[in-house]
Amino acid sequence: MSRRILIAGASMGGLRAAERLRASGFMGEIVAVGDEIHMPYNRPPLSKEALASEVTHEAVAFRLRPAVADVTWRLGVPIASADLAAGAVRLADGAELAYDGLVVATGMRPRRLPTPGPARGRHVVRTIEDARTLRGELGPGARVLVIGAGFIGCEVAATARILGADVTVVAPEAVPMRRPLGDDLGAALQRRHEARGVRFLLGRTVAAFFGEGRVAGAELSDGTRLDADVVVEAVGSASNTEWLDGNGLDLSDGVLCDNALRVEGRSGVVAVGDVARFPNPRYDDVARRVEHWSIPTDTAKRAAVTLLADLGLGAPEPAPFAPLPTFWSDQYDLRIQSFGAPALGADDIRVLDGDLDGEVVVGYHDGGALVGVVLIGLPSAVARYRAELMRAPVAA
Amino acid sequence: MKVVVDMDVCKDHGQCVFSAPEVFQINENGRLVYVAEPDESLRDAVEEAADVCPLQAITIED
Incomplete structure (x- = not known):
């Protein structure tokens, strides 16, 4: 009898899971359910080049391999609930879908500020529609207030400046991108933004937005009042796991998984992408979610093997799953690339090559060992440092 | 494979x-260069390369 694998989520992680299930020999039915109306697309350009031009699905859509041509896509409908014991989900339109195996790939959504004030004119950047709406309001002279100095906030600030907007960034941290980069490199990044005209008001939060019917500015925690035409909230993400409530899972921060991406204690249920909280023995035994672009592909590859083994359709993979997290950020003409886990080496940060205000390689160390590298520029050095990170032994 | x-x-x-x-490969100028018609035995590796391209710029035209 044909088996059905249900993929909850139709973004990159869901697509990669479908591809990997087929590549691993699964011949049964695959149904992917997504709350967006679009086929899977690549999100990083939405805060970068796509935001600087016309935002279309065609420009960012993932190509579909022939192997996934027979996947059924149920798009534009969220999953309302799941009954893992029964092996079924209920969609928001009332439809029920039974499954033999489940891939949790519902990802994240942007956090919104609970700050009082008008809602119109306040944006987030996650979907094509978000980017398109924001794009329409960015232009020469527009006063743009970016809340949050993580990498989405910094990328949007850079793109808005390129489009000629007047940009101010407000964030509670002392320097932008502090968590992934550390104080010194974060400060250097701030100088680069400031040299291009971005203003930073750090160590502050927004107390309230003001305006009649539409946001006209913000009052900060220190009493500063800022006029603004456009507000972009880039204050992190929340996991889309509410549909899994009531199944006894640990959903305190994404979905808790074992090292093979199996949802804890549940045979036949795996999670992929940034919603999956799993231990990476490359570092330690602490389960973490990783919101890096490389993770949906890495986790899908492994989760597909785990799921098929649980269903009796393949052999489990004995080697530990130990991906090397990778992300990049383009800001102006700067290429920032990160490999490994800089945050785990935040107490011992060294400049390994170049200098902080030019092209630079920064190393992050734990117990003297290199655990993460961030490069600005220096493309010819990437391979060497990445190889060094890959060489470190992984605990079995 | 193309x-x-x-x-x-x-x-x-x-x-x-x-x-x-x-x-x-990345050449000494930091630009990408590639083999346009690699051996079929490299298909898995090339598919993985296409997957991990941040700009999704790589196409395999059988």
Whole structure:
């Protein structure tokens, strides 16, 4: 009898899971359910080049391999609930879908500020529609207030400046991108933004937005009042796991998984992408979610093997799953690339090559060992440092 | 197997190099160069390279 694998989520992680299930020999039915109306697309350009031009699905859509041509896509409908014991989900339109195996790939959504004030004119950047709406309001002279100095906030600030907007960034941290980069490199990044005209008001939060019917500015925690035409909230993400409530899972921060991406204690249920909280023995035994672009592909590859083994359709993979997290950020003409886990080496940060205000390689160390590298520029050095990170032994 | 990289889209991230070093390389100027018709035995590696391209600039045209 044909088996059905249900993929909850139709973004990159869901697509990669479908591809990997087929590549691993699964011949049964695959149904992917997504709350967006679009086929899977690549999100990083939405805060970068796509935001600087016309935002279309065609420009960012993932190509579909022939192997996934027979996947059924149920798009534009969220999953309302799941009954893992029964092996079924209920969609928001009332439809029920039974499954033999489940891939949790519902990802994240942007956090919104609970700050009082008008809602119109306040944006987030996650979907094509978000980017398109924001794009329409960015232009020469527009006063743009970016809340949050993580990498989405910094990328949007850079793109808005390129489009000629007047940009101010407000964030509670002392320097932008502090968590992934550390104080010194974060400060250097701030100088680069400031040299291009971005203003930073750090160590502050927004107390309230003001305006009649539409946001006209913000009052900060220190009493500063800022006029603004456009507000972009880039204050992190929340996991889309509410549909899994009531199944006894640990959903305190994404979905808790074992090292093979199996949802804890549940045979036949795996999670992929940034919603999956799993231990990476490359570092330690602490389960973490990783919101890096490389993770949906890495986790899908492994989760597909785990799921098929649980269903009796393949052999489990004995080697530990130990991906090397990778992300990049383009800001102006700067290429920032990160490999490994800089945050785990935040107490011992060294400049390994170049200098902080030019092209630079920064190393992050734990117990003297290199655990993460961030490069600005220096493309010819990437391979060497990445190889060094890959060489470190992984605990079995 | 035929590989095409859209060089108007490619931004020389070099992620493909790690997946398929026999096919993709970053030259001394930091630009991507690649083998347009690699051996069929490299298909898995090239597919992985296409997956991990941040700009999704790599196409495999059988």
